[in-house]
Amino acid sequence: MLDLCTFLHDCAVFLLQVCVLYFAKSVELAGVKEEKTVAVPTPISSHDLWKLLLQRHPRLCELQDGVVLAVRQEYVPIGDQVLTLGDGDEVAVVPPLSGG
Amino acid sequence: MSKELSDVFKLSRDWLSVQEVVDSVSSPSCGAISVFIGTTREDEADGRKVVGLEYEAYEPMAQSEFNKLCADIRARWQSVTHICVHHRLGWVKVGETSVVMAISSPHRHDGQQAIQHCISQLKANVPIWKKEVYDTQEVNWKENTECSWSNQKKPPENTLSDGKPK
Numbered sequence: 001m002l003d004l005c006t007f008l009h010d011c012a013v014f015l016l017q018v019c020v021l022y023f024a025k026s027v028e029l030a031g032v033k034e035e036k037t038v039a040v041p042t043p044i045s046s047h048d049l050w051k052l053l054l055q056r057h058p059r060l061c062e063l064q065d066g067v068v069l070a071v072r073q074e075y076v077p078i079g080d081q082v083l084t085l086g087d088g089d090e091v092a093v094v095p096p097l098s099g100g
Numbered sequence: 101m102s103k104e105l106s107d108v109f110k111l112s113r114d115w116l117s118v119q120e121v122v123d124s125v126s127s128p129s130c131g132a133i134s135v136f137i138g139t140t141r142e143d144e145a146d147g148r149k150v151v152g153l154e155y156e157a158y159e160p161m162a163q164s165e166f167n168k169l170c171a172d173i174r175a176r177w178q179s180v181t182h183i184c185v186h187h188r189l190g191w192v193k194v195g196e197t198s199v200v201m202a203i204s205s206p207h208r209h210d211g212q213q214a215i216q217h218c219i220s221q222l223k224a225n226v227p228i229w230k231k232e233v234y235d236t237q238e239v240n241w242k243e244n245t246e247c248s249w250s251n252q253k254k255p256p257e258n259t260l261s262d263g264k265p266k
Contacts (some may be wrong), residue, residue: 023158067249073160097250099162100198
């Protein structure tokens, strides 16, 4: 455990807990609306964050290219963008919108 | 005397009142109130009919995206005075109103332009979703073509929205 902490610290990667919200079709695919404590490393690319969620709920892959994330209520496309998350941050899975 | 400009966004599980939305933007300085009302259409495809829509929202983010949308509207049309949008959540039967928006302005031009922009940008950016419920009890999550991560493509200009030529 100590070695892991040293390793993570040397890489300047921290493990923290975020709250993940699911909406619309992603609720049906994940089987859940909210997960209050999901462990994620930071920093992390939005693509790796998406992969982490896919590992938890493989059926989310049905959303394929038609999905983005929201981090602290700002849209983040799934790609290379590097996110600096904070403990307790809110992350949401956002399928294509259909308001109005 | 400074004029207070208001932006109001309300998500409601109850039926929407057009009069309430109109009243909330009216002002003695405004000669025009531009209104858009979205209602639930009885769509029919593949032998099944839509009986209603079920709406949900990422509520705090819908509010913050609405705030950004109002700032955008006011930057484009400086004479816009008050903006009010009420949107349904939950079950909305065919024929019922899903969204009411009203924008007041001294003269009609800015308000008319702003209301068109308001509905198209709401469809593009505000985190609200609807699923169609059919008389066969099947459901289908809709996707706005205005949304940049939608899988739905806008049909080419010389075709109707169902793909048939005009």
